[in-house]
Amino acid sequence: xxxxxxxxxxxxxxxxxxxxxxxxxxxxxxxxxxxxxxxxxxxxxxxxxxxxxxxxxxxxxxxxxxxxxxxxxxxxxxxxxxxxxxxxxxxxxxxxxxxxxxxxxxxxxxxxxxxxxxxxxxxxxxxxxxxxxxxxxxxxxxxxxxxxxxxxxxxxxxxxxxxxxxxxxxxxxxxxxxxxxxxxxxxxxxxxxxxxxxxxxxxxxxxxxxxxxxxxxxxxxxxxxxxxxxxxxxxxxxxxxxxxxxxxxxxxxxxxxxxxxxxxxxxxxxxxxxxxxxxxxxxxxxxxxxxxxxxxxxxxxxxxxxxxxxxxxxxxxxxxx
Ligand code: SAM
Ligand code: SF4
Numbered sequence: 237x238x239x240x241x242x243x244x245x246x247x248x249x250x251x252x253x254x255x256x257x258x259x260x261x262x263x264x265x266x267x268x269x270x271x272x273x274x275x276x277x278x279x280x281x282x283x284x285x286x287x288x289x290x291x292x293x294x295x296x297x298x299x300x301x302x303x304x305x306x307x308x309x310x311x312x313x314x315x316x317x318x319x320x321x322x323x324x325x326x327x328x329x330x331x332x333x334x335x336x337x338x339x340x341x342x343x344x345x346x347x348x349x350x351x352x353x354x355x356x357x358x359x360x361x362x363x364x365x366x367x368x369x370x371x372x373x374x375x376x377x378x379x380x381x382x383x384x385x386x387x388x389x390x391x392x393x394x395x396x397x398x399x400x401x402x403x404x405x406x407x408x409x410x411x412x413x414x415x416x417x418x419x420x421x422x423x424x425x426x427x428x429x430x431x432x433x434x435x436x437x438x439x440x441x442x443x444x445x446x447x448x449x450x451x452x453x454x455x456x457x458x459x460x461x462x463x464x465x466x467x468x469x470x471x472x473x474x475x476x477x478x479x480x481x482x483x484x485x486x487x488x489x490x491x492x493x494x495x496x497x498x499x500x501x502x503x504x505x506x507x508x509x510x511x512x513x514x515x516x517x518x519x520x521x522x523x524x525x526x527x528x529x530x531x532x533x534x535x536x537x538x539x540x541x542x543x544x545x546x547x548x549x550x551x552x553x554x555x556x557x
Contacts, residue, residue: 237294237527239534246296247494250283252311253303254499254554258334259370260358262400262433263552266370276500278515280314286497286515289523291321293531297328299354303499303553306337312344319349330354332396336374338381342388353385354394354423359404360411368403382420391419392476398425399447401440408450415476423466423479428508431552444480454478495530498554503530511535 239245254277259266278286287298298318305311318329328351335355345353357378359365365375385393397404397411411422424447427433427440448454454469457477466479496504501515503526511533518526 237531239531241490241534241536243491243493243534244294245493245495245531245534246294247299248287248290248295248297249299249301249494249496250287251301251303251497251499251554252280252283252305252308252314253277255307256302256304256334256553257307257336257371258304258374260356260398261368261370261403262398262427262436263431265432272500278497278499278501280308280310280317282501282515282520283314283497284317285520286523286527287318288321288324290527291324291326293524293527294325296326297330298326299330299332301332304334304336305331306333306341312341312348315345315350316348322349328352332356333381334369334374335378335381335385336371337377339377339384342381342384342390346388346390350390352392352394353390354396355382355385356396356398357382358398358400360407360414364404368400386419392421393419394421394423394479396423396425398427399442399444400427401442403440405442405446405450408447412447412451412454412471412478415471415474415478418475420476421479422476423481425481426484428483428552430508441484443484444482447478447480451478489536492534495527495534503527505530505534509535 237245254272256264300315302308315329318326329349330352331345331350332354335357338353338355355378358368359375362375366372382393382395385391395411395414399405399408414420415422424444426444427442429436433440453471455472457468457470466481469478469480496507498504502512503515504512513526513530513533515526
C-alpha cells in the first residue's frame, strides 16, 4: 500500500514478545523489567491474522522480532503458518534474534519456512559480551547459534552490531573480518537514543563514519543497497559485505517502507514517534482498516536530531527492534 508521501509500505516488523533472555546495556534495565499481563499480549492466532491482512494489503516482507522471539512458545508454529502466506504474495520471512537459542531451533525454523536470520552480536570477546548482555556464557551460545544458522542455510546471516563508545568500538576491525566467512554480512547499526540509551552521554554514540575511518580498505559496492537502509561495502578479498545503517547521521525516512506491530497489539507507523494505533480499538473484524490507518499516519520523517526531540517512552524490546 502507498502512504501519503508516495512510499510503498511493504515491510512489516512484528514483535512477538517484549521479554528477553538477555539484558543488553542499551536496551533493557538489568533488573525490574515490568512484566506485561498475559492477556495483554497478542495470541499467535491473532498475530497470524494481522499478518494475513497485511499481506493482502501489499506487505511483501515480514520480520519477527522482540524482545527475543525465540523465547515465545510455539514460535516455530507461527513461522510455519506465516510461511503459508507466501502463496498470497509474501516474499520473505525473516527473524531478528540474539541467537542464544538458535542452535536449538535453526534447522526447525528453516524447515518451517523461515528464509534468513539477523543475529545481534555486539562483541566477539567473552568477558565484554557478558558485560554488555548481563548473561555469562551467552557469547558461546550465540556463536553456536550463528554456526547453526549457517549450517541450516538461513543465509545470508546478517550480524547486527551496535557500536557503543568506550565499549566495543575497538572491535570494529574484528567484526569486519567476520565477512571473510562465507554467508556472513556484518551491519553496524548506530546506537539510537531509545530505551536505556535514551539519556546516555554523547560520547557513547559513535557515527558509522568511524567504521570507514578505522577500516579504510572497505570499498563501497556501487549500486547496491542492503535493503532500504544499509549502505554496503566490502573488503576486497572478502565473501560477505559490511552494511552501515545510520539512522542518526543520515535520515533514510524518505525511503522508509515499514510499519511495526508491538506484542501488545499496537501498530507503530514510525519507530521514533509516540503515535500508536491500538488493535483493540478496531477488533478482529477491522484488521484491514487498522493496518491502512497506520500506514496513512506514517510521518514524512523522524525528529531524533531536532533539538526539542523527546525520546519515545517505549523501549526497543517493547516495540521490537
Ligand atoms: N532480541 C533480538 C535481538 O537482539 O536481535 C531482537 C530484538 S532487539 C530489540 C532488535 C535489535 O534492536 C537488536 O539488533 C538490538 O541491537 C537493536 N537495538 C536495541 N536497542 C537499540 C538502540 N537503542 N539503538 C540501536 N539499536 C538498538
Ligand atoms: Fe534482548 Fe535484543 Fe534487547 Fe538485547 S537487544 S536485551 S537481546 S531484546
